[in-house]
Amino acid sequence: MxxxxxxxxxxxxxxxxxxxxxxxxxxxxxxxxxxxxxxxxxxxxxxxxxxxxxxxxxxxxxxxxxxxxxxxxxxxxxxxxxxxxxxxxxxxxxxxxxxxxxxxxxxxxxxxxxxDRAVVKPSGFELYVPADNSPYPANAFYEEWNTQVPNPFRNKLTKFDSTLTLLLVDSLSNCGFQTPFNGVVTSHFGWRYGRNHNGIDIDLEVWDPVHSAFPGVVRVARYYKGFGRVVVVRHHNGLETLYAHLHRFKVKPGDIVEAGDVVGLGGSSGNSTGSHLHFEVRFQGVPIKPSQIINFKTNELRSNVIQLSRSGAFLAAVPEMNEYQVKKGDYLYRVARLFGLSVEELCAMNGLKSTESLKVGQKLIVGT
Structure with missing residues (x-):
């Protein structure tokens, strides 16, 4: 007209x-x-x-x-x-x-x-994590909130017979990521002295700040056996992260934390021969190799979306596809929300205008 x-x-x-x-x-x-x-x-x-x-x-x-x-x-x-x-x-x-x-x-x-900027948007996590009325993050995956034991979950792996897709970060809900501590990895995930080392060790000094990797709620903050002073955070994305051998706590159970918030100060409590951070990533209590999720050389996530699958006694985390093929009924906002992006980010990745229509079969870059 x-x-x-x-x-x-x-x-x-x-x-x-x-x-x-x-x-x-x-x-x-x-x-x-x-x-x-x-x-x-x-x-x-x-x-x-x-x-x-x-x-x-x-x-x-x-x-x-x-x-x-x-x-x-x-x-x-x-x-x-x-x-x-x-x-x-x-x-x-x-x-x-x-x-x-x-x-x-x-x-x-x-x-x-x-x-987009003025709307209170629903979390992209809702597409991956079953919703419930619990005040605790990703409660549908756990149905238990134990503030005393770092890993109260048993026999979950035997029930894990398929792959599960998880969205790690969601820019629409300002749910991001920060590496727990920017230091040298001194011990990796794997078998050590006849048993599995379920996380990684990062070199640090006493009093160095240790950060929550993702947003969530603190489940455990106490002295516990060989972990010494340990903090466990359950995240909105469904994962739990563990931070052990701390010198001081900066949080308590029930505290809400954002990515990058300080949960404790580095130390050498528990079974430790020197100051370092023992860092674990778990899903329903089952260990995941942290380096499959985080590149500790660049301190960046390997992918915003991962697929978990059973691998022996552990869970393997592999990056989800970084390319998406447009289906009938798709539009920019729907695809952006699916991968935890804003419309502006999706358009920038693909050289699109925000008013542009998508075509069935069109391939979009949705991650790195």
């Missing part, structure tokens, strides 16, 4: 008089952009359903009714009527219809991108 002065005037008048008692907006010209002579309306998080309804009412009075724009605004109106936390599920239901077209795809992409 060509942009006529009449349509432009009608839009601006409608935008500056959203409702009785609303202040006149002086910046409304920025609310509309034009792509290839096609009018597109850019939504905002503070626009209500009534705002969109007023604009639609103004447009239908024009001599030439802009049908495609009205359809776009109608989608915005539908989305604005919902609670922010319900948006992803509402959008999924919209795309279950076989009649969804490219214009609808564009409208949803524009809406979700425009309000």
């Amino acid at each position: 060509k942009l006529s002065p009449l349509i432009l005037l009608a839009l601006l008048v409608s935008l500056s008089s959203f409702g009785e008692g609303d202040p006149v907006r002086r910046d409304t010209a920025s609310a509309m952009v034009v792509y290839d002579a096609e009018v597109k309306f850019v939504p905002r998080a503070d626009y209500s359903a009534a705002h969109y309804e007023n604009v639609i009412d103004s447009l239908v009075l024009l001599d030439t009714v802009p049908v495609s724009l009205i359809k776009q605004l109608s989608i915005y109106k539908t989305l604005s009527e919902k609670e922010p936390s319900d948006l992803p599920f509402v959008i999924d239901s919209i795309f279950e219809s076989s009649e969804v077209n490219q214009n609808a795809l564009n409208a949803v992409n524009i809406y979700m991108t425009a309000v």
Whole structure:
């Protein structure tokens, strides 16, 4: 549709008089952009359903009714009527219809991108970790919260007969990663002196700060046998991490921690011949080789998404595919949420515009 002065005037008048008692907006010209002579309306998080309804009412009075724009605004109106936390599920239901077209795809992409920073978004972890009403992270995987024993879980491996995909970090929920301590690995995961060394040892000095690798809740913080002063954190991604031989605690059971928060100070308590950090990663009590998840030379995750599978007496963690093939009904926000990315990050990885539609079979880079 060509942009006529009449349509432009009608839009601006409608935008500056959203409702009785609303202040006149002086910046409304920025609310509309034009792509290839096609009018597109850019939504905002503070626009209500009534705002969109007023604009639609103004447009239908024009001599030439802009049908495609009205359809776009109608989608915005539908989305604005919902609670922010319900948006992803509402959008999924919209795309279950076989009649969804490219214009609808564009409208949803524009809406979700425009309000992304202002919306309280559901965690991407919800796609990987079964939901329950527990106050403890990933409780559906454990169904137990023991604050006394670092590993109270028994015989879990015998029930692990398939692969499990876990999202390690979720940028949509500000759930990130930080290496526990930036030091030299002095002892690796594996058999040592007739028994397994279930983690790695990182060289540090007494009083050096030790950080939580991921966000979560502290389950254990106590002196326990050979571990000495030990902290266990259960994370939203389903994993538990253990930090042993500490000199001082900086947390207590029940404390909420973010990635990078200090959980303790380095030391040599317990069965230790010198100051170091013993660091473990476990799922349901079963050890995972930490270096399969973290590159300790670069202190970065090897992948945002991993697959766990049984490997002897342990669990093997391998990076999930870093490429995704678009399926019918996919759109940018859905794919981004699936891999714990923002729309902006997904677009940057693939050289896409946020208003671009996806094609079935198209391959997207979703990780490194």
